[in-house]
Amino acid sequence: MKGEPKKLALTVNGKPYELTVKSNTLLVDVLRKELKLTGTKVGCLDSACGACTVHIDGKAVRSCSVLALQTNGRQVTTIEGVADGDQLHPIQEAMVEHGAIECGFCTPGMVMSAKALLDENPSPTREEVREAIQGNLCADEGYVKYIEAIEIAAEKMRGGQ
């Protein structure tokens, strides 16, 4: 009833892992409980808040809506894999400098959604930015500075290329 354990091989933040997981285990639980990557947050488990957003093969996905076994052989990136050591990613840097972050609970998911957008579309319109983060609920800061920070980061990333 609880799902038979199966082997799972995946790459998380560039590091290969081999695990045994139950077939009904969610990706978010593997990340948080097995791999101790607690930067990925759990807000709702209904795929409604986006706090658990990670990348699977570069696409932003809510890790509460994916079974761990579905990521077999895939590349998963979490918030812990975004900065390069002490060097923040331009999106992170812009969010810090532009004052976009308040309580921070939605921030990791917000970064992951924004990064998936800018990796694919370096020059998004404001509507495209809004759309990219519309699955990420924030409760305190009003989205304005998040949207502006993503635009600032996009500009910086374009300039740097």
Add this chain to the structure above:
Amino acid sequence: MGETFGNYSIIGKQMPRVDAKAKVTGQAKYAADIELPGMLWGQVKRSPYAHARILNIDTSKAEKLPGVKAVVTGKDFGGFKWGWSRETRDEEPFATTKVRYLYEGVAAVAATSEEVAEEACDLIEVEYEPLAGVFDPFEAMQEGAPLVHEDRPGNICVEYHWNFGDVEKAFAESYLVWEDTFQTPRMAKGYIEPPAVVAYWPDPHHIVYQGAKGSPYFPYRILSRCFNLPLSNVRVIQPFIGSDFGGTKNDMVHCDFAAVMLSKKTARPVKLVYTQFDELSTCLRRHPMWLTIKTGVTKDGILKATYLKVVADGGAYTRMSPLTMFLTGTCMTLPYELPNFKYDAYNYFTNNPSSAAMRGHGLYHSRFAADVQLEMIAEELGIDPVEIRLRNAIENPKPGKVYQTVNEVHVASCGVKECVEKVAQAVNWEKVKGKKRVEGSKAYGIAITAATYNSGTKLSAHNACAAIIRVCEDGSVNYLTGASDVGQGSDTVTCAIAAEVLGIGLEDIDLKRVDTAFTPVDPGSYGSRVTVLAGQAAIKAALDAKRQLLEVAAQQFGVKPEEVEIKNKQVFVKSNPERSMSWERLVRIACYETPGKVIIGRGYSTQGISLLGLAVFSRGVGDIGTNYSFTAQAVEVEVDVETGLVKCTDNSVIAHDCGFPLNPQAVETQCQGGSYHQGVAAALYEEFKMDKGQTLNANFIDYKRPRACEAPMTRVEHVLTNDPYGPFGAKEASEGSCCSAPPAVINAIYNATGVWIKDLPAQPEKVFWALKKQREKGKGKK
């Protein structure tokens, strides 16, 4: 953006938040992220009835389940009851004799895994005798209605009757008397982080509690009493907090008591994490209120009198309802002059989850009713809505003077006129006023409102925030505070204040989050109190440390301490700045010159207790705030007249008088967020649908939240009034815009369509039917 204010080194300028890097990299640990060796998982057993007598609880089957380590029920707490104040202790950690709302906790389990704990809960057998319930205040007030608390006749939870001036006489003398009823919705707090906690007993006499609490000294006090331990033995260590808008994250919920009692029984750490369903269906929510407001004005639109009658749904337990009902009334005399004011408030117990404080606490309800009504009155009298607000707005008191309202609220700085003028100018009011714009099926309307909010909120008993500044021997500084940053940015501004006063950099200060074993006691993060009161504590602690260092410097320079100054990490003689040394050198001399000093600066706030007296809830007089912020807001809406769908456009401006913006960027996000998440959300989106105590939409799919796709790109303009009671002149930022947004949205909808939505939220269906009714009425007239 990028604006700087005042002639300071750090404050008033753009500064990165001290906790932003930890948050943006996922390193910041929240309660649910904590894991301890040997940790067990807990789960709460909940009642399937909204109102029922508990006849028997049998835990024997659950106890026998392999992996179960302990089961607790309400009886384990020995009759302990708790509440928001001594007089209102009406709640047990777990119900023992009666449940009063659906899914109220009756027991809890600790087991080796979440799955086992959940299974064990299913094995607990509870025998109930279901009772008839009351599910809104109008049912609750009926004669012979079932009683939620047998000792509370009439289901009355809170009742206030205030009368200032002569309302009846003023109505009789008024040119126009206008009466209307408004309604505010049942709303979630809306934070994304559900309650979570880990607790353990390092020995049988000490508790360690790490929970998602924005006011960590609430559990500190409550747990001390509950477990009969001295406060010195209760250690609350605060993780990062995923927002707290009042209620659940101030007070206790079942998981908090469960974690501590289960860990006592098992001598192992116990962790409980609520689901969002637990949160939305059982935790504290914003009060729904029915507000009947009657206002008299002169021919020129000058307010003469208001009579406000409020009926509120308090839910199952008292919680903070006495404060809510006070706040709903007290600031009716701001931001406009009101010489006569009468208030009757009735808050009833019902078999719904308890209501409590929420961002914009109290004032949001009455400001919505009053500012929508003012718009109606302006139209009736043919006065420009901006003009009527300016005519009634309180003047900024001259320096040294204080404005006193008829209910003895005191205002030393008031920028409301400037706020209204600024937003009017920003949206080009003179050109756009009274003009309807229709493009296809979309109608556009714009409106301007004004609001106030109390900051540095002071209640009876302990009010003081404190700070300890430890100057380390290498010149770095530890900042210890009992104040909590739940996202509003207080950690950053208190560090900035300390750095400014000490004359060092923000990066030189390392803030320690609350650990009640080491940090000084603090009331909590509520009522926009932290920046104002913890800010004063920061100033005092920094001055204390600085005084000690200046004495050493004076000795070195052979001058008096008052002749020395520290700025940008340079210590120098004021009259001859070339005689100087570095901050690090001064600290080293102080610490190392035999026998060596230990530089510790201490300070606590006094503003909250020493000013013009405290508020008296029963009489409705006095100050709940140390000072008061003022806000004006312009909102433009786009109404789809075919579907009733309303959204705010980017033509959205807030002007906010926070006295002095210590961190301008943070003031902007606070105003934008307060307006959208808790203001516009109330006006357009959020409402719990209830059926006999059951929350039908207890998830973020069916319960519509404000999202980025519809977020107005609100601009924020700063209005500076330098309040004499705030640190560097500061007052609150954010709760004001929670209050100005809902009436602005509703007035804008009217200006777009000619339809008044008096019961929030203006969801599409409601607007659709109102528009249809209006069209049919129009046809009938023809």
